[in-house]
Amino acid sequence: MVVLCIGEGQEMSGEAQSRTEITVPGAQVALAEAIKATGKPMVVLLSHGRALALEGAIRDADAILCTWFLGSEAGNGIADILFGDYSPSGRLPCSFPLKSGQEPFYYNHRTTGRPQIGDDAGYRARWRDAPFEPLYPFGHGLGYGKVSYSATQLSADALPWSGKVTVSAEVSNTGARPVHEVAQLYIHDRVASITQPVRSLKGIRHLDLKPGETRTVSFDLSRSDLAFVGPELKWEAEPGMFDIWIAPSSATGVPAKLTLLKA
Structure with a gap:
C-alpha cells in the first residue's frame, strides 16, 4: 500500500492567496497517476487550507484523509488514525466542489427562483457542464465502521x-x-x-x-x-x-x- 502525502503548500492558502484553480498541483497529480498505474492500493493524506477540487487518481484513491494544516503533534495524530488506534470522527466544515468553477459552493445556499423544469437546461440557475452538487458535502465524514x-x-x-x-x-x-x-x-x-x-x-x-x-x-x-x-x-x-x-x-x-x- 502507498500512503501518498500531497496537497497545498502553506504559502498557497490563507489571506491574499486566492487561486483560480483550487486543484492539487500538476506534478503531484502526475505522481498520483503513476502510483495508480502500479495497481497498488493508495491512501491519500491531503494537506490543505481550503476545500479542493480533486481529480483523477486522487479523487479515486482507496481512502482520503483530510489533514489540513495541523500542529506539532500532527504526525502522531495522523498515525493513530492510519493504524486504526482511533476511528476517524471528523466532519467536513465546507463542501468539496466537483470543479473549481463551482466555488463559492455553500451547502446552505438559498432556494433558487429558477428551478429546472423538465429536460430544458437553457433556463436554470445552475451550471450547464456540472451537477448542482459537491464532490463531498458539508458534514461528510467516514469512520472504520458502517x-x-x-x-x-x-x-x-x-x-x-x-x-x-x-x-x-x-x-x-x-x-x-x-x-x-x-x-x-x-x-x-x-x-x-x-x-x-x-x-x-x-x-x-x-x-x-x-x-x-x-x-x-x-x-x-x-x-x-x-x-x-x-x-x-x-x-x-x-x-x-x-x-x-x-x-x-x-x-x-x-x-x-x-x-x-x-x-
Whole structure:
C-alpha cells in the first residue's frame, strides 16, 4: 500500500492567496497517476487550507484523509488514525466542489427562483457542464465502521407556537469496528418572507457506537430553532411547513414534515 502525502503548500492558502484553480498541483497529480498505474492500493493524506477540487487518481484513491494544516503533534495524530488506534470522527466544515468553477459552493445556499423544469437546461440557475452538487458535502465524514440511519421521526406533526417537538432517529453501527458518529440536525423553511437556505444546521450529537449497537438520537425543537433574521432585522419565526432531517451530512437523509402553528 502507498500512503501518498500531497496537497497545498502553506504559502498557497490563507489571506491574499486566492487561486483560480483550487486543484492539487500538476506534478503531484502526475505522481498520483503513476502510483495508480502500479495497481497498488493508495491512501491519500491531503494537506490543505481550503476545500479542493480533486481529480483523477486522487479523487479515486482507496481512502482520503483530510489533514489540513495541523500542529506539532500532527504526525502522531495522523498515525493513530492510519493504524486504526482511533476511528476517524471528523466532519467536513465546507463542501468539496466537483470543479473549481463551482466555488463559492455553500451547502446552505438559498432556494433558487429558477428551478429546472423538465429536460430544458437553457433556463436554470445552475451550471450547464456540472451537477448542482459537491464532490463531498458539508458534514461528510467516514469512520472504520458502517453506520446507518433510520427515517427521521417527529413526536408530533405540528409545533405549537410556544411548544416543543422531539425529533429523533435510530443510528446503527452495522460494521465490525467501533465508531464515533456525529449525527446532524438540519431544517428547511419551505415558504418565508425572505428566501431561506435549502438546509440549515441546527444541532449535532456525538455517539460512540460499538459494533452492532443501535442508539436513538434526539433533539427538542422549539419556535426559536425555526427563526431567522426578518425584514426588520430581528429574529422571528413564521408559521408554515418545515422539512426536518437527522442525517450524517448535509446531502443525505429523507426529511420529515413539521408545521409551525400560528400563535
